[in-house]
Amino acid sequence: xxxxxxxxLLVRGVPIFKELRDDFLVRLASIMNxxxxxxxxxxxxxxxxxxxxxxxxxxxxxxxxxxxxxxLLDKGSCFGEMSxxxxxxxxxxxxxxxxxxxxxxxxxxxYEAIDETPDIAVNIIRLLSRRIRSQNIQLNExxxxxxx
Numbered sequence: 529x530x531x532x533x534x535x536x537l538l539v540r541g542v543p544i545f546k547e548l549r550d551d552f553l554v555r556l557a558s559i560m561n562x563x564x565x566x567x568x569x570x571x572x573x574x575x576x577x578x579x580x581x582x583x584x585x586x587x588x589x590x591x592x593x594x595x596x597x598x599x600l601l602d603k604g605s606c607f608g609e610m611s612x613x614x615x616x617x618x619x620x621x622x623x624x625x626x627x628x629x630x631x632x633x634x635x636x637x638x639y640e641a642i643d644e645t646p647d648i649a650v651n652i653i654r655l656l657s658r659r660i661r662s663q664n665i666q667l668n669e670x671x672x673x674x675x676x
Contacts, residue, residue, distance in 0.1 A: 587628030
């Protein structure tokens with residue numbers, strides 16, 4: 529079992545939550561479930577419906593398309609975060625490489641937290657807007673540097 533402080537620190541490390549106030553983060557951290565996966569267990573498969581974000585608490589997971597690894601993630605890393613908002617099918621599979629513990633936040637849990645504290649939604653929208661703006665700037669710079 530994680531302490532409240534451990535949960536808070538892990539949730540604070542998630543990029544989409546990094547700029548939220550601590551009172552929001554404490555609320556989110558307190559409602560997340562702790563789930564364990566044995567080595568070799570597929571946590572979710574590409575194409576499955578997704579509605580949960582995962583934070584690796586211990587162990588290691590691989591994000592992959594078939595046999596091709598896209599990323600190896602360990603403590604403090606998160607995956608599945610976009611499904612909290614769009615509930616689209618998973619774009620890759622994730623499998624535990626070693627015994628793995630994760631904190632899991634479901635879309636429903638997030639929405640309930642937003643109902644209780646609407647400022648969470650405003651902060652998340654602001655953060656996602658900043659991300660899109662930053663990507664647009666990078667894309668514009670890339671296009672400007674290409675020979676025409």
